[in-house]
Amino acid sequence: MILEGSTILLLAFFGLLFLGAPIGVALGTAGILVIGVEGLGVMALPTNVWTGIAKYPLLALPMFVLAGMVFERSGVAQRLVDFAAALVGPRRGGLAIVAVLVCMVLGGISGSGAADAAAVAAVMLPPMLRQGYPRPYTASLVAAAGSTAVLIPPSIPFIVYAVLVPGVSVPALFIGGMVPGLLAGLSLLLPAIWLARRGQFGLPAPGEVRVPLWQAFKGAIWGLAAPVVILGGLRTGAFTPTEAAVVAVFYGLFVGLAVYRTLGWRDIYAVLGDAAEVSAVVLIIIALATIFAHAGSTLGAFDALAHSLIGLTDNATLMLLLITIVVLVAGTLIDAISIFLVFLPILLPIAQAFGWNLTWFGVILTMNVAVGAFTPPMAVNLMVTCRVAGCSIESTFPWVVWFVAAMTGALLLVTFVPELVLFLPRLAGAL
Template sequence: MIAEGSILLLGSFFGLLFLGAPIGVALGVAGIVVIGIEGLGVMALPTNVWTGIAKYPLLALPMFVLAGMVFERSGVAQRLVDFASALVGPRRGGLAIVAVLVCMVLGGISGSGAADAAAVSAVMLPAMLRQGYPRPYVASLVASAGSTAVLIPPSIPFIVYSVLVPGVSVPALFIGGLIPGLLAGISLLLPAIWLARRGDFGLPAPGEKRIPLWQAFKGAVWGLAAPVVILGGLRTGAFTPTEAAVVAVFYGLFVGFFVYRSLRLIDVYALLRDSAEISAVVLIIVALATIFAHAGSTLGAFDALANSLIGLTRDPTVMLLIITVIVLIAGMLIDAISIFLVFLPVLLPIAATFGWDLTWFGIILTMNVAIGAFTPPMAVNLMVTCRVANCSMESTVPWVIWFVAAMTGAMLLVTFVPEIALFLPRLTGAL
C-alpha cells in the first residue's frame, strides 16, 4: 500500500510537470489526490497549509523582496556601475569585471538572482556593446554573476531553507554564505577576462569619459553601505533577520526619496504591487508544498527514496557527487525555492546518515542551484538576460559554458573543504 501510494504521489507530480503545470500546482494537486485516495485525512489539510507558512522567518521574505526592488529602482545600480568603472579603470575586459562586482554588491541587497541579473544587464548592456562585447557574452556573464545573489546575504533561498530544516538559523546561513558567494563571483572573473582577451574586445575607446573615483564613490556610498547595515545589524544583534529586512526597506526608501531623489510617491504603489506579487507566488508554492510533504512523509515515500540513494553507495564523496548532479540538473529546470521544497525531504535523511553539517549542506545545495540558474536549456537568469540583450539562448552556449565550469570549480572547492563555509559562522558564534 505504501509503495503504491508513493508511486501515485510521485507519478502524479512528475506527470503534471510534464503536462506543463506550474510547480506549485503540481505539488498541491499530487498531494491532495494521494491524501484523498489513501485516506490520510483531508480535514487536516487547512491546518497543514497554515503551519507550513505561519513561520516567523518567512516574514523576512516579502520584506527582502521589497527592499531589493526599492534599491534597483532608486538608481543604486547605475551609481554602483559608475564607481566600479572608476575603480577598475580603462583596461581590456574592464566592464566585464565591473558587471561581476556590481552583481555581487546588488546581491547583498536584493537576495534574488533574476532581479539582480535584470537590473545589471539593463544598465551595463549599452556601454558593453559600445566596447564590442558580443550580446551573448553580456547575457552569459551577467546571468552567471547575478546568480551570486542567492549566496551573498541576504538570500531568499537561505530563508526558505532555514524554515524547512529545523535547527538551522538564518544568521548562520547568511554569514556562512558570504565567503562561498565571494568565491563564486571571483571565479567568474577568470573566464570573463580570458574570453575578452581571446575575442579581442572590451577595450575602452580612446578619450572615453571617466567619472573621477572620489566623485563616483560619493555617489555609490549609500548603496555600498546597505549590505554593511544589514550584516552589521545581524552580527551585533541589533535586529533579527526579519527586522533586518524591514530596516533594509526603510533604508532604501530613505536613499531613494531623500538622497538620490529618484523615487516619487507614485512609485511606491508599483513597488508594493510588484513585490507583493512575487512574494505571494513564493508563499503559495510553500503552502502547496506542505500538502505534498505531508502526503509523502505519511506514506514513507521520502524515506524510501533516501534509502534507495543510500543503497547506491556508502562513500560520502560519491554520494555528494550524485546529489550535486541531481540538484544541478534540477536547477536548470526550476527555481531554488521549488528545488528545496521538492528535494529536501529526500536529501535530509541522507545528510543525517552521513553526519553532514546542515548549514554547510544548505550552502552547497544553494551553490548548485545558483549554477543551474544560468545553465541552459531552462536557465531562469539566462532567460532574463537574453531577453534584455535581445539574443537567443542557443547563442550563449559557447560563452556560458566557461562560466558554468568556473563556478562549478568554486562549488566543488566548498563541497570538499567545508570550513570555507563554516569558518565565519563558528568565528562569530552563529553556529
C-alpha cells in the same frame, strides 16, 4: 500502501510538470490526489497549509523582495556601476569585471538572483555593446554573476532552507554563505577576462569619459553601505534577520526619496504592487508544497527513497557527487525555492545519515542551485538576461559553458573543504 501511494505521488507530480503545469499546482495537486486516494485525512489539509507558511522567518521573504526592488529602481545600480568602472579603470574586459562586482554588491541587498541579473543587465548592456561585447557574452556573464545573489547574504533561499530544516539558523547560513559567494563571483573573473582578450573586445573607446573615482564613490556610498548596515546589524544583534529585512526596506526608501530623489510616491505604489505579486507567488508555492510534503512524509515515501539512495553507496564523496549532479540538473529547470521544497524531504535524511553539518549542506545545495540558474537549457537567470539583451539562449552556449565550468570549480572546492563555509559562523558564534 507506501509503494502504491509513492508511485501515484511521483507520477502525478512529474506528469503535471510534463504537461506544463506550474510547479506549485503540480505539488499541490499531486499531494491532494494521494491524500484522497490513500485516505490520509483531507480535513488536516487547511492546518498543514497554514503551519507551512505561518512561520516568523518567512516574514523576511517579502521584505527582502521589496528592499531589492526599491534599490533597483532608485538608481543605486547605475551609481554602483559608475564607481566600479572608476575603480577598475580603462582596461580590456574592464566592464566585464564591473558587471561581476556590481552583481555581488546588489546581491547583498536583493537576495534574488533573477532580480539581480535583470537590474544589472539593463544597466550594463548599453556600455558593453558600445565596447564591442557580444550580446550573448553579456547575457551569459550577467546571468552567472547574478546567481551569486542567492549566496551573498541576505539570501531568500537561505531563509526558506532555514524554515524547512529544523535546527538551522538564518544568521549561520547568512554568515556561512559569504566566503562561497565571494569565491563564486571571483571565479567568474578569469573566464570573463580571458574571453574578452581572446575575442579582442571590451576595450574602452579613445576619449571615453569616466566618472572620477572620488565623485563615483560619493555617488555610490549609500548603495555600498546597505550590505554593511544589514550584516552589521545582524552581527551585533541589533536586529534579527526578519527585522533586518524591514530595516533594508526603510533604508532603501530613505535613499530613493531623500538622498537620490529618484523615487516618487507613484513609484513606491508600483514597487509595492510588484513586490506583493512576487512574494505572493513564492508563498503560494510554499503553501502548496506543504501538501506534497505532508502526503509524502505520511506515506513514508521520502524516507524510503532516501534509504534507497543511501543503499547505492556508503561513500560520502560519491553521494555528494550524486547529489550535486541531481541538484545541478534540477537547477536548470526550476528555481531554488522549488528545488528545496521538492528535494529537501529526500535529501535531509541522507545528510543526517552521513552526519553532515546541515548549515554547510544548505550552503552547498544553494551553490548548486546558483550554478543551475544560468546553465542551459532552461536557466532562470539566463532567460532573464537574454530577454534584456535581445538574444536567444542557444546563442549563449559557446560563452556560458566557461562560466558554468568556473563556478562549478568553486562549488567543488566548497563541497570538499567544508571549513570554507563553517569557519566564519563558528568565529561569529552562530554555530
